[in-house]
Amino acid sequence: MRIQLTKLAHARSGDKGDTANVGLIALRDDFYPLLVREVTAERVKKHFQGICKGEVERFELPNLGALNFLLHESLGGGGTLSLMTDAQGKTFSTALLRMMIDIADDEAMRLGIS
Amino acid sequence: MRDKIRIAAGQGFWGDLPDAPVRQVEDGPIDYLMLDYLAEVTMSIMQKQKTRDPKAGYARDFVSLMKQILPACVERNIRVTANAGGVNVEGCAAAVREVARELGLAGKLKIGIVTGDDILGRLDDLLARGIELRNMDTGEPLSTVRDRIQSANAYLGAEPIVAALNQGAQIVITGRCTDTGLTLAPMMHEFSWAPDNWDRLAAGTIAGHIIECGAQCSGGNCQYEWQSIPDLANVGFPIAEANADGTFVITKHDGTGGRVNMPSVKEQLVYEMGDPHGYITPDCVADFTTIQLADDGPDRVRVFGIKGKPATETLKVSISYAAGFKAVGTLVYAWPDAYLKAKAADQILRARLDRLGLRFDQVLTEFVGANATHGPLAGEPSPDLAEVQLRVGVRGNDRKAIERFTKEIAPLILTGPPAVTGFAGGRPKVEEIVAYWPALIPKGEIRSKVEITEV
Numbered sequence: 001m002r003i004q005l006t007k008l009a010h011a012r013s014g015d016k017g018d019t020a021n022v023g024l025i026a027l028r029d030d031f032y033p034l035l036v037r038e039v040t041a042e043r044v045k046k047h048f049q050g051i052c053k054g055e056v057e058r059f060e061l062p063n064l065g066a067l068n069f070l071l072h073e074s075l076g077g078g079g080t081l082s083l084m085t086d087a088q089g090k091t092f093s094t095a096l097l098r099m100m101i102d103i104a105d106d107e108a109m110r111l112g113i114s
Numbered sequence: 115m116r117d118k119i120r121i122a123a124g125q126g127f128w129g130d131l132p133d134a135p136v137r138q139v140e141d142g143p144i145d146y147l148m149l150d151y152l153a154e155v156t157m158s159i160m161q162k163q164k165t166r167d168p169k170a171g172y173a174r175d176f177v178s179l180m181k182q183i184l185p186a187c188v189e190r191n192i193r194v195t196a197n198a199g200g201v202n203v204e205g206c207a208a209a210v211r212e213v214a215r216e217l218g219l220a221g222k223l224k225i226g227i228v229t230g231d232d233i234l235g236r237l238d239d240l241l242a243r244g245i246e247l248r249n250m251d252t253g254e255p256l257s258t259v260r261d262r263i264q265s266a267n268a269y270l271g272a273e274p275i276v277a278a279l280n281q282g283a284q285i286v287i288t289g290r291c292t293d294t295g296l297t298l299a300p301m302m303h304e305f306s307w308a309p310d311n312w313d314r315l316a317a318g319t320i321a322g323h324i325i326e327c328g329a330q331c332s333g334g335n336c337q338y339e340w341q342s343i344p345d346l347a348n349v350g351f352p353i354a355e356a357n358a359d360g361t362f363v364i365t366k367h368d369g370t371g372g373r374v375n376m377p378s379v380k381e382q383l384v385y386e387m388g389d390p391h392g393y394i395t396p397d398c399v400a401d402f403t404t405i406q407l408a409d410d411g412p413d414r415v416r417v418f419g420i421k422g423k424p425a426t427e428t429l430k431v432s433i434s435y436a437a438g439f440k441a442v443g444t445l446v447y448a449w450p451d452a453y454l455k456a457k458a459a460d461q462i463l464r465a466r467l468d469r470l471g472l473r474f475d476q477v478l479t480e481f482v483g484a485n486a487t488h489g490p491l492a493g494e495p496s497p498d499l500a501e502v503q504l505r506v507g508v509r510g511n512d513r514k515a516i517e518r519f520t521k522e523i524a525p526l527i528l529t530g531p532p533a534v535t536g537f538a539g540g541r542p543k544v545e546e547i548v549a550y551w552p553a554l555i556p557k558g559e560i561r562s563k564v565e566i567t568e569v
Contacts, residue, residue, distance in 0.1 A: 010337040010377060014386035017251045017552070023384020025377070027338075051489045059390050061403050063419075064380050068387050076478060079550050080155055081437060083478040083507030091487040093337065098491050 001108050002100050008113075009035060011093035018078035019070050020052075020089030022096050026065035030111060035067055036060060038101040044069050047099050048092075069096070115358075119304050121146040121297055121321070122353045126328025127153055128173055134328065134351045139183045139192060142367035144353060146300040147187070149196035150293045150326055151176065157290060158434035158548045160200035161234070161265040171202035177209045180285070184214055187284065188222050195275055195296040199289045201265060203229050207287050207567065214569040223569050226278025228288040230562035233431065233555070234266045240559065247431060247553040256553065262435040264548060268555055269430045271396025272318070273309060274562040275299035281566045290432060292395050297322030297354060305358040309397075316400035316422025317360035319393070323400075324364055324382050324417070325352040331364060331382035332413075333372025338381065345371025350413075361418040363410055374413040392423070396430075396557075399423040428554040437549035438475065439516045440509040443523035444482075446536030447502050453484050453495040455531035456504040462530050463506060466522055474510040474519075481505070503536065509547070516544050 005024075008031045013022040024039060026032040041058040048056070054072030061068060075089055076082035086092075103113070122144040124135030128151040138147055151173040164171030176198035187194060199206040207227045214223060233240065237260070240247065247256040256263075267290035276299045278286045286299075298318035301307060307314040324331050332352045333343045350370025355363040364379055366372060383402065387393070390402035399422060406419035447455040460479045467477070480486040482503035484495035495502070508519045520542045527534050 010381065012335070012337065012381040012385050016386060016388060017550075019251075021384075021387055023381070023387060025338075025380050025384065047491070049490065051491070059387075061384075061390050063403055063405055064383060064407070066380060066384055068384055068390055070388065076476070080547050081509070081549050083440060083442065083476060083509055085480055085482060085486045085505065095488045095491050098488070 001103055001105055003103055003108070003113060004097070005039070005099045005101060006097040009097065011097055013089050013092035015075055015078060015087070015089040018075050019072045020074045020092045022069045022071065022092050024067045024069065024096060029065050032062065032065040034103065034111070039067060039099065041069070043099070044071070044096065047096065048074070115306065116304055117358045118355065119145040119300060120353050120355050121148055121300055121325070123148050123325035123328050123351050125149045125151060126326070126330060128156055128175070130328050132175065135179055136182055137370070138351055138353070138367070139186050141370060144192055147192055147194045148296045148325070149176065149194065149198060150296060151196065151198045152200065152290060154432060154550045155434055155548050157201060157267055157432065158264040160202070164201050169205050172200040172206035173198040176206065177213055180210050181213045181217070184217055184219060188219055193279065193300065194285045195299055196286070197288045197291050197296060199227070199287045201232060201289060203227050203287055203289045210285060210287065211567065211569050220569055223284040224282050225567050225569065226281065226283025226286040227565040227567065228270065228274040228278060228286065228291065228562060229565070230274070230560060231267045231270050231290040233268055233560070234263070237263065237266055240555070245555060245559065247433065247555065250552040250554060256433065256551065259435040259551065262437070264434045264436060266431060266433040268560045269396060269432065270560070270562050271295045272299040272302055273397070274564050276302045277564045278566065279303035281564070283566055293326035294319045294322030294395050295397060297325060298397060301356050310424070312398050312422035312424055313420060314360045315398035317362065317420040318356070319395050319398060319400045319422070320402070320405060320417070320420055321354040321356060321362050323393070324379060325354050327382060327385065328352070329372060330385065331379055332366050332374050333378060336373070336378045336381055338377035343373045347371065360420060361416065363414050363416050365414045374415055376407050376409060376415055379407060379415045379417070394426055396425065398425050427557055429557055429560055431553045431555050433551035433553060434548050435551055437547040438509060438511040439513050439544050440507060440547055441516050441520050441542045441544050442505060442507040443520065443542040444503050444505045444536060445523065445526060445534055447504065447531065448533040448535070449498065449500050451497050452499045452502040453481060454497070455533065456481050456502045459504055459526050459530045459534070460506060463522060463526060467519065470518060472515045472518055473512070474508045474515060476509045478507045479505070513544065520544060
């Protein structure tokens with residue numbers, strides 16, 4: 001089945017210069033391995049096509065059930081130089097939660113996802 | 115020596131809720147009030163104010179706040195750590211001293227003043243000695259913007275604040291120092307943590323990180339079950355209840371709104387995070403992958419297990435410089451085909467700018483209501499959108515070109531697509547851009563100074 005990330009995680013995003021960071025947090029501890037497997041740096045880079053012009057880095061925080069993504073060259077120069085409405089990358093969090101991921105039916109059943 | 119202290123956050127940024135610190139003092143027991151006033155470019159604003167008036171250059175809000183809460187702070191021995199001093203820490207302290215005297219508190223408190231962060235006057239000497247202050251993001255040497263620099267300050271850590279607290283200061287005022295240092299310092303002072311007890315310093319740093327954005331860890335801007343978060347109009351700002359063993363609890367005063375739970379604390383932990391294994395401050399390197407959280411009852415989250423590593427040999431320097439001008443113009447287009455109308459207006463505007471021969475470093479068009487925040491991820495806008503705001507920004511070094519741009523927005527109402535409004539605010543304003551230049555400096559180059567004055 002296909003499921004949107006917003007059913008599996010919550011998130012907060014912010015900025016450091018021209019880099020946006022998105023912290024993706026599993027809604028339940030047993031969703032975390034699914035996030036680690038499916039939400040790779042490559043997939044996030046592809047998801048933010050046309051928005052993120054640089055590299056995407058991913059860091060794992062199993063202790064918080066969270067992944068941290070750094071999206072380089074994403075904020076129109078960043079800080080006061082940026083002309084963007086969201087120069088601070090505050091809404092990159094829900095932009096990531098739009099992502100659709102594929103999950104096997106039996107795994108979905110085991111995790112109680114419908 | 116106490117084995118537990120309560121440190122309350124009163125401001126998440128300069129301009130946060132003015133009554134939040136008052137509530138922190140009055141709505142329940144606290145031992146310390148921590149106030150963060152300095153965003154990245156705040157220092158340049160204060161530098162400009164000081165150029166015009168040598169007595170200015172600090173957060174004046176802090177002085178009026180002190181007028182409100184100083185009597186209660188003295189009475190209950192609540193100590194305050196604040197980076198309100200900006201580029202004129204002495205001026206700020208003098209103003210607070212005057213307020214304290216007016217309140218009849220002469221002889222009843224000491225003010226600690228932390229300076230040594232300002233290196234604006236030393237830049238040429240530093241550059242001449244081969245300290246290049248390269249931009250941490252781009253690698254460029256500082257010489258490329260040397261003639262446009264407006265302020266330059268090193269981020270001080272907790273150490274000088276601890277020194278001021280050790281000498282009995284009730285109010286400690288700093289210039290540029292880390293937000294986290296303002297929270298860590300009271301713990302180091304109270305619990306006599308050694309400056310190389312990296313695990314403890316990392317714990318205090320992470321406590322600081324959690325509460326430094328005010329209500330953003332206690333229910334504000336929280337995605338997790340946001341609709342059920344109660345009474346945000348009465349939101350309780352966070353309090354770190356710190357223990358001598360480096361564990362702490364994040365909570366808020368009873369009877370306040372908002373919510374402190376594991377999801378709200380997790381959201382703040384990942385905010386503005388880089389590599390979680392190495393959160394670098396002047397005091398230590400904190401490892402966010404060691405943080406353990408546990409529910410500790412309603413609106414209480416226990417934090418423990420934190421590990422740290424030795425501090426680095428450098429300090430971060432925040433430099434601000436003039437980087438040209440910008441302006442943003444907006445108009446609102448209504449149904450039907452609001453997006454198509456806004457798009458057509460943008461094409462007309464761009465053609466006009468071309469005809470006028472105006473050149474900019476950047477022109478950005480956004481369609482608010484359609485895709486300004488999520489771009490292509492938002493999909494193709496529906497023809498049924500009730501309205502779309504056209505938002506066009508330009509940036510460049512030629513002030514005249516930017517000014518000319520600001521005269522091209524309102525005429526679109528009579529010359530462009532129909533059903534347009536939202537121009538009552540008049541022409542867009544031309545803004546001078548003050549940009550941020552992060553760099554590193556060897557620690558040995560910065561000597562902080564601590565001064566204690568009696569009121």
